[in-house]
Amino acid sequence: MTSQHPGVDTRAVHAGRADLTALGVHVPPIDLSSTYPLPDVEAGGEAYDQMAGGGERLEGQSAVYQRLWSPGVARFEEALADLEGGEAGVAFASGMAALSAVLLACVGAGTPHVVAVRPLYGGSDHLLATGLLGTRVTWTDVDGIADALEPDTGLVVVETPANPTLDLVDLRAVARGAGGVPVLVDNTFATPVLQRPLEHGATIVLHSVTKFLAGHGDVLAGALVTSDAWAERIRPVRAVTGAVLHPLSAYLAHRGLQTLPLRVRAQQESAQVIAWWLAGKADVQRVLYPGAPGCDPAGLVGTQMSGPGAVLALDLGSYRRAAAVAQSCRLVTHAVSLGGVDSLVQHPAALTHRPVAEDARPAAGILRLSVGLETPEDIIADLEQAILAANVLEDQRQEHDSLV
Ligand SMILES: Cc1ncc(COP(=O)(O)O)c(C=O)c1O
Known part of the structure; x- marks a missing residue:
């Protein structure tokens, strides 16, 4: 890339591909390995601890097992994080798997209360309303967020434009109401081309990658873009629940970003x-x-x-x-x-x-x-x-x- 601040079109085409020329290829190789050779028992154990503990695979380490790390998935994550302006991406088998991982991380941290603004996608609404994963929800509007917070509130959830009525939510007002509580914004409808919630106070951006990002009706996928610290909390949940993105779907989603x-x-x-x-x-x-x-x-x-x-x-x-x-x-x-x-x-x-x-x-x-x-x-x-x-x-x- 030549310019200092490449535009979104340039980044969409090139993100997650910086090493291709050095690899001698023009498009990302597809690695379907479900498991990876271990150099020795100790190194394998160290790599396992690194990735199951929430870190990324370190240079030269075995990837150990596809549920912990997969190169094509990591490429897609890097590209999406670039477009959203976040530190890290974490990809999932679906948008609902991505939301589930965040909710489970909140439950695991002892902050199971969620404040949410309707409307949300029906599946997200259902997951929160049923408390299936151990969360409990308070529904409110943007003005009511601050009052709805409780000592164990771990997350504020909003969607803008919202599915299906296209209601818009003022993200700066949400961040103000949330105080220090993390804010998750479902950015599926806008995509980073039209809106980058992290610039407006969001902590975590969620995508049903199934939709615009992959864009051709042939991929089911989800993703989060967030800080390194949050990514480190989320990856262990993904590793243990197994809601990983398949490398072929990661390839297609990554290609979808280009257009x-x-x-x-x-x-x-x-x-x-x-x-x-x-x-x-x-x-x-x-x-x-x-x-x-x-x-x-x-x-x-x-x-x-x-x-x-x-x-x-x-x-x-x-x-x-x-x-x-x-x-x-x-x-x-x-x-x-x-x-x-x-x-x-x-x-x-x-x-x-x-x-x-x-x-x-x-x-x-x-x-x-x-x-x-x-x-x-x-x-x-x-x-x-x-x-x-x-x-x-x-x-x-x-x-x-x-x-x-
Ligand atoms: C706004 C929004 N968020 C999340 C989801 C869930 O994503 P997925 O179907 O990829 O699990 C959807 C699905 O329609 C959606 O429209």
């Missing part, structure tokens, strides 16, 4: 066009999108976030209409997940947020749309025909109801 800035910007541009079109449709009651009027009262787009992103939600007013639109899409796939190259639509109340307490569940008329790389006019045409098809279905139902 991340381009994809996010292109998808965001289309999302803006689609949000404006939806806002003009009489059949759509509300468009929830950080770039839409009224959706960013605190002015966080342009300050905390550099752009509104590529996910939006639309409120069609009723479960029946929302379901009919989702099921009538042809180009846009009716499927959960988001952030890939192809557009996906799904019904949060019925799917991703199904396990959320009824009073905190998204409205039944809301659909979440992840805008892909297709020509935006084609996505609009598909939504148009789906809305028309839903109208026809609704008319038929009303006619049927009036006859029975």
Whole structure:
């Protein structure tokens, strides 16, 4: 790299690859070893202690076992930490595994109380609400964080933009409310291209790498970016619970980072066009999108976030209409997940947020749309025909109801 402060596009292409030329290769080698030769018993034991204790593999050490360390995973971690501006990355088999590791670290440290701001992704909400891992949660809004803290609070959890309603959270206000308590920010929707929470007071950034970072719908992965000290607390939990990222998935996720800035910007541009079109449709009651009027009262787009992103939600007013639109899409796939190259639509109340307490569940008329790389006019045409098809279905139902 030649410039003093390489831009995000340059770093996305080159991060985690500095040694490739010296290795005589152009792309990262894929090492699938589940186990590694040990030079002798003592050196093996020392390497085990180093990595199981939370450290990174030292130069010349055996990696011992894939659950402790794997070179391709370490490359991906280094690259993501670079993009987020953190000291260390720790990758996992999924976003939920990453959250679980942080919660278990808090429980292990005797600080099992979590303060969390809704909305969160349904799985995260469910994990916290059930206390499955030994945590207990207090739900609050940003203004209530300071009052919700207890002597054993180990973590404050927020998501911005939040899944599925795209609510924005002011991270500086969260950090102020949290005092010295660590703040975990789920940055899955924004990605480091649009928002770097560590610059706004976060302690730990969480990603469902499955989404924009990997970006092609063929990887399930999660990651944390944080300080070296936190990474050292988290790695032993990952090693002992075994929720590691597979090296092939790490390779694909690392490759996904190279086009991340381009994809996010292109998808965001289309999302803006689609949000404006939806806002003009009489059949759509509300468009929830950080770039839409009224959706960013605190002015966080342009300050905390550099752009509104590529996910939006639309409120069609009723479960029946929302379901009919989702099921009538042809180009846009009716499927959960988001952030890939192809557009996906799904019904949060019925799917991703199904396990959320009824009073905190998204409205039944809301659909979440992840805008892909297709020509935006084609996505609009598909939504148009789906809305028309839903109208026809609704008319038929009303006619049927009036006859029975
Ligand atoms: C915002 C957010 N965080 C976390 C997760 C969980 O990630 P994963 O599905 O990779 O476990 C998801 C999944 O949809 C998500 O949307």
